[in-house]
Amino acid sequence: MTSDKSGRRRRSSSIIYQEPPESLEQISDQSALPNLNSQWVNAKGAWTIHPVLIIGLKILFDIIPGMTQEISWTLTNITYMAGSYLMFHWVRGVPFEFNAGAYDNLNMWEQIDNGDQYTPAKKFLLMVPIVLFLLSTHYTHYDFTYFTINFMALMAVVIPKLPQLHRMRIGLFSDPPDE
């Protein structure tokens, strides 16, 4: 992977490909400024906001009339997982213009801590969904249907966070971009 400079090579039948290493120009653009898009995960209060949001979601779902505990926990779980998937794994690049699009090919999870693995922020961000899942299965009283739904939601955010899947892309409906 380190010496592969030939771009996103992929056999036509394969749907998985890996982002190639950055070009020299991209590296220099990336290091021109600190990455404001991913830096905040190490900022003060960035960890607290996760439990706060989860509790907020739970309260929000609880006040809906006729809501049972099972559904409320499952909805909280799914909403958090969907939000975190969208934010960390779906959206690529940086929403602000400060480094000429040098991160356009990377999602936020890959931008955090410059792509280092097992950093405190990444450990925390992986723990939150697991703990939330264990809590929701506990409070859905281990109903198999809820368990399955919650587990699938959990997998959607845990699998892309694995170090083995760093910079891996699944191109089901699209070709890998050239250049």
Add this chain to the structure above:
Amino acid sequence: MDSQEAQEYLTNFVNVTSTQFHKLPGSAIFLRYVKSSYQDDPVRSAVELFLVLFAIRYLLAPKYSTKPNYVKLSEEEIDDLVDEWVPEPLVAKATPFEDAELEKRPVIVGPSGPRSKLTNGRTVTNLASYNFYNFVSNENLKERAIQTLRTYGVGPCGPPGFYGTQDVHMKIEADIAAFLGTTACIIYAQAFSTISSVIPAFSKRGDIIVADKAVNYAIRKGIQISRSAVRWYEHNDMEDLQRVLAKVTKEQAKKPLTRRFIITEGLFENVGDMADLPKIIELKLKYKFRLILDESWSFGVLGRTGRGLTEHQHVDAAEVDMLIGSMAGPLSAAGGFCAGSDEVVEHQRLSASSYTFSAALPAIAAVTASETLMMLQTQPELFVQLKENIRSMWTQLDPRSDWMYCTSTPENPIMLLTLKPEVVSSRRLTIEDQQQLLQDIVDECLAQNVLITRAKTLPAGPSGAKTDVYVPSPALKVCITLGLTKKEIEKSGIIIRHAITKILTRKR
């Protein structure tokens, strides 16, 4: 018995740990959780147990970097590397050719003009400055500039967006927009950095630029800064341009829409010839590209009233999306501008780095540009005279010389004279040989009191490195001016021609 003892020890150990465990705060909750979660469902419990184990493993794993070729260095190694490092000199050692050139470099004393005094006391005919209309020697302009200096001071001391904009800047913007017939115009403090700033303001990483191979250094730098994908087409070859545009359009058909630009020059700095604007406009409309046209050398020169290439080839300036020009050359002021639609101009006020981050144009230059622009509009005879002077020089050089020919168009007051290909091939001249010959011609002309120069170009650099790098052919640069009469121009032309012949026929 050993086994009995071990068993007893084990039971004892289990009991002790169990009581210790029960004493731990929260152990009751944990036990209750484990008990209630089992629920006669081993598969699900196994999944949960696996998750917990995975989480613990993830928590305990050590941090590592995924950057390729990442090497962790110790403090001593870093110190060693720092000690070993020898910086390259900021300026490389001069070559013998550069040394010789530096020694013979003429220095002008006093004001520059059509006739300039050198430090060695001689007065020479200056055909090496862009003083086409001889505004340099205009006393009214000097007076006006001094007045402006007294009122406004030397510089505006701030970028345009930060207290740097003065009424004179807004006036020159309005003047140029009205002159060209575009809806808006924005001025920059430096002509060179205008185009290198306009290109990255619009074209970003992932966008596509199709550019002429012979574009000047400033454009190349702009393209490089923009980080866009660039495709080159052969110099002024409209068929090749069409081929490239068709190819890009085909490749991009299924991809997300990106911005696409064609970049070319009005009068080419490196070659001196003219772009075929009507054809380029036709192609850009057909393939849905935007056009960035650098008129740095053609604005104030081409056309019946100096509006540039658009006027010369009867194209509406509003058809050109971004029209860049210079106020430093023919207008005898300083700075550059970009004319276009309101959207194009307003976008640059926040996104063009040279506009946002460098100090505004000094008021003197803005006023001078306004004045000279007015003079161009009110004195159409200037263009007639300049054309005549160009023709006088042209007839002395291009058709009569056996050795050199002029690559510039007959309308261009900057005549670029290059060695004929047959001369180069028959004598097997390298680029360096040609430069040396041209320098000898320049020296010979100077000995005859005519100051001309070589076209000195900067290396194209890595921006074009992906394809083949364009190397401009070595050329003599003769700049025509209105400050000299037809007779004087002809005389200088004869001197230059004889110098060329003398140098190229001398015995080695």
